[in-house]
Amino acid sequence: xREVPANILESISIDCVIFGFDGQGLKILLIRRKYEPSExxxxxxxGFIKRDENLDDAAKRILKDLTGAHDIYMEQVHAFGAVxxxxxxxxxxxxxxxxxxPEHFSLIAGADADRVDWFSVKEMPELPFDHHSIxxxxxxxxxxxxxxxxxxxxxxxxxxxxxxxxxLYEAILGEELDKxxxxxxxxxxxxxxxxxxxxxxxxxxxxxxxxxxSKNYAIMQEKGVVFDL
Amino acid sequence: xREVPANILESISIDCVIFGFDGQGLKILLIRRKYEPSExxxxxxxGFIKRDENLDDAAKRILKDLTGAHDIYMEQVHAFGAVxxxxxxxxxxxxxxxxxxPEHFSLIAGADADRVDWFSVKEMPELPFDHHSIxxxxxxxxxxxxxxxxxxxxxxxxxxxxxxxxxLYEAILGEELDKxxxxxxxxxxxxxxxxxxxxxxxxxxxxxxxxxxSKNYAIMQEKGVVFDL
Numbered sequence: 422x423r424e425v426p427a428n429i430l431e432s433i434s435i436d437c438v439i440f441g442f443d444g445q446g447l448k449i450l451l452i453r454r455k456y457e458p459s460e461x462x463x464x465x466x467x468g469f470i471k472r473d474e475n476l477d478d479a480a481k482r483i484l485k486d487l488t489g490a491h492d493i494y495m496e497q498v499h500a501f502g503a504v505x506x507x508x509x510x511x512x513x514x515x516x517x518x519x520x521x522x523p524e525h526f527s528l529i530a531g532a533d534a535d536r537v538d539w540f541s542v543k544e545m546p547e548l549p550f551d552h553h554s555i556x557x558x559x560x561x562x563x564x565x566x567x568x569x570x571x572x573x574x575x576x577x578x579x580x581x582x583x584x585x586x587x588x589l590y591e592a593i594l595g596e597e598l599d600k601x602x603x604x605x606x607x608x609x610x611x612x613x614x615x616x617x618x619x620x621x622x623x624x625x626x627x628x629x630x631x632x633x634x635s636k637n638y639a640i641m642q643e644k645g646v647v648f649d650l
Numbered sequence: 651x652r653e654v655p656a657n658i659l660e661s662i663s664i665d666c667v668i669f670g671f672d673g674q675g676l677k678i679l680l681i682r683r684k685y686e687p688s689e690x691x692x693x694x695x696x697g698f699i700k701r702d703e704n705l706d707d708a709a710k711r712i713l714k715d716l717t718g719a720h721d722i723y724m725e726q727v728h729a730f731g732a733v734x735x736x737x738x739x740x741x742x743x744x745x746x747x748x749x750x751x752p753e754h755f756s757l758i759a760g761a762d763a764d765r766v767d768w769f770s771v772k773e774m775p776e777l778p779f780d781h782h783s784i785x786x787x788x789x790x791x792x793x794x795x796x797x798x799x800x801x802x803x804x805x806x807x808x809x810x811x812x813x814x815x816x817x818l819y820e821a822i823l824g825e826e827l828d829k830x831x832x833x834x835x836x837x838x839x840x841x842x843x844x845x846x847x848x849x850x851x852x853x854x855x856x857x858x859x860x861x862x863x864s865k866n867y868a869i870m871q872e873k874g875v876v877f878d879l
Contacts, residue, residue, distance in 0.1 A: 432659050433731075433742055472740050476731035500729050500744045502662075502705035511701050513662055515729045515742075569798060 429469040434507075434514040435476070436467035436552065437484045437495060438559035440542075440593075441523035442576045444585070447542045447592040448523055449556065452487050452534035458508045459549035463540070465556065467514065468533065480517040488537045489529030495519040498559050506551045518559040520593075522576050542595075567593050571612055571641050574633055580616060582628035583607065612637055658698040663736075663743040664705070665696035665781065666713045666724060667788035669771075669822075670752035671805045673814070676771045676821040677752055678785065681716050681763035687737045688778035692769070694785065696743065697762065709746040717766045718758030724748040727788050735780045747788040749822075751805050771824075796822050800841055800870050803862055809845060811857035812836065841866055 425431045441448035451463040468483040470476065476497065485491045495517040502513035523539050530537040540546065548556065566572050573589055587603050607613065614634050619627040654660045670677035680692040697712040699705065705726065714720045724746040731742035752768050759766040769775065777785065795801050802818055816832050836842065843863050848856035 430661050430740060430742070432661055470731070470742070473733055475733055476729060476742065479731075497728060499726060500705060502699070502708075502744075504702055504704055511659060513659070513699070513705065513744075515731075 425469075428472050430472060431469065431510065432512055434467055434469050434512050435480045435483055436465045436514050436516050436555050437480060438465060438498070438516055438518040438556055439484070439488075439490065439493065439495075440518065440520045440559075440563060441539055442520065442573065442589055442592055443523050443539075444588070445592070447595070448539040449542050449545065450488060450490065450523075450528075451538060451540055451546070451548075452530060453536035454549070455533050455535040462549045463538075463546040464549050465552045466534065466537075476515060477517075480515075486532040487530070487534040488526075489531065490521075490526040493519045493521055493526075498562055499555075501551055501555055501558075503551060508550075514555070516555045516559060518562065520563060520573055520576065564594055571610075571633075571638055574638065580618070580630040580632055582620060582630060584628060586631070610641070612641065654698075657702070658700050660698065660739065661741055663696055663698050663741050664709045664712055665694045665743050665745050665784050666709060667694060667727070667745055667747040667785055668713070668717075668719065668722065668724075669747065669749045669788075669792060670768055671749065671802065671818055671821055672752050672768075673817070674821070676824070677768040678771050678774065679717060679719065679752075679757075680767060680769055680775070680777075681759060682765035683778070684762050684764040691778045692767075692775040693778050694781045695763065695766075705744060706746075715761040716759070716763040717755075718760065719750075719755040722748045722750055722755075727791055728784075730780055730784055730787075732780060737779075743784070745784045745788060747791065749792060749802055749805065793823055800839075800862075800867055803867065809847070809859040809861055811849060811859060813857060815860070839870070841870065 439450035441450065450466065452466045454460055454462050454464050466484055466487040468487065470479040474482065480495050481491070484493065484495070496519065498516040498518050500513055500515045504511065506512070506514070528537045542560070567590065573593065577585055577589060583604055586607065587598060587600065590603070591598055612634055613631040616630045616632055618630045620630060621627070668679035670679065679695065681695045683689055683691050683693050695713055695716040697716065699708040703711065709724050710720070713722065713724070725748070727745040727747050729742055729744045733740065735741070735743070757766045771789070796819065802822065806814055806818060812833055815836065816827060816829065819832070820827055841863055842860040845859045845861055847859045849859060850856070
């Protein structure tokens with residue numbers, strides 16, 4: 422436990438919920454806390470806001486200091502302010518989230534973290550404070566988002582099979598989707614370009630490859646509300 | 651300008667964006683500020699959070715103290731934290747919003763407000779601080795919401811015509827909608843029950859009355875993502 426420096430706002434913090442998709446499952450970026458409270462616990466990367474720092478800048482700085490990850494576009498999610506959520510004093514925290522490719526980032530623990538790592542959201546350590554609720558809230562937002570507009574496609578290889586696309590959706594939604602139904606719906610959206618090309622050197626039957634129709638993708642992202650998976 | 655009491659968190663406030671629909675246009679609830687900074691200006695109802703108060707409770711208490719309006723379900727929108735947004739010191743504000751029927755509430759100015767009133771969003775006084783951005787952000791959220799799921803229907807009379815429903819949508823979206831297109835889309839959603847009944851004692855040609863199919867409405871609200879007006 423350390424003293425609160427004078428240049429920070431002692432009653433407002435930021436917590437970052439960084440989801441990763443590595444082609445397999447949904448991951449979450451956690452740090453191990455170097456100081457009390459909850460020293461030694463794996464937790465969301467979080468910290469206090471400086472007096473001369475805007476919120477988005479604070480989120481970026483905190484994430485970078487603790488994990489080494491930078492150049493991540495994070496979106497603000499929600500403020501959490503239950504009276505006793507933090508043990509030392511009243512602290513309201515504002516959460517941010519992002520969905521990234523884990524292999525794009527070199528992780529370096531720093532500041533109040535002595536370790537940093539990706540965990541499967543299915544096999545996570547117990548999180549301190551209200552971090553579980555903060556994570557759950559961001560996950561609900563992400564799920565709502567992938568159901569209502571095309572997101573996360575940046576996480577796939579440039580050419581991908583419908584099975585790979587379905588894996589991304591299943592990882593985020595945390596449920597299996599009916600293959601036939603998924604294909605029907607996704608193809609109907611006119612978001613995909615059939616490359617008339619097959620996968621190379623795969624053990625199973627080679628699947629057809631697709632890429633995104635980036636023009637339609639941009640239109641649909643702007644419009645919102647297009648999916649209903 | 652008054653001293654900051656010891657029982658409040660001096661660097662976190664809440665601002666309430668209360669929209670009203672009275673059958674005509676979209677309104678916004680404003681208070682006139684009794685104290686500096688910006689004494690005498692019409693502004694969003696806002697105030698500081700008490701140390702022993704959760705965020706949602708603070709929002710309700712602040713709204714009630716300033717305007718008399720209570721029993722309004724408000725949803726958290728966004729935290730605003732530009733370094734210089736508040737002139738006296740660093741304050742981060744968390745916005746809440748709601749959409750109500752103005753005639754349901756008796757307004758009584760209190761606490762830091764000496765007046766309270768509804769204003770048309772089209773003819774508003776200039777707002778202090780970053781209140782214009784806070785309002786605009788909430789309005790975008792409301793617009794996104796009415797485009798993606800059935801909301802705001804509680805603001806109509808129990809039996810209503812399609813013209814009344816269209817007025818609600820046009821007021822919120824701030825644009826005229828094509829009548830034929832609107833009717834086609836709205837009827838396709840199977841949200842409305844044709845009451846086989848006409849309007850009574852109206853000057854113009856009596857229109858058919860509808861009511862909501864509350865079962866389908868509940869299902870669609872839960873599911874989200876159904877509209878595309």
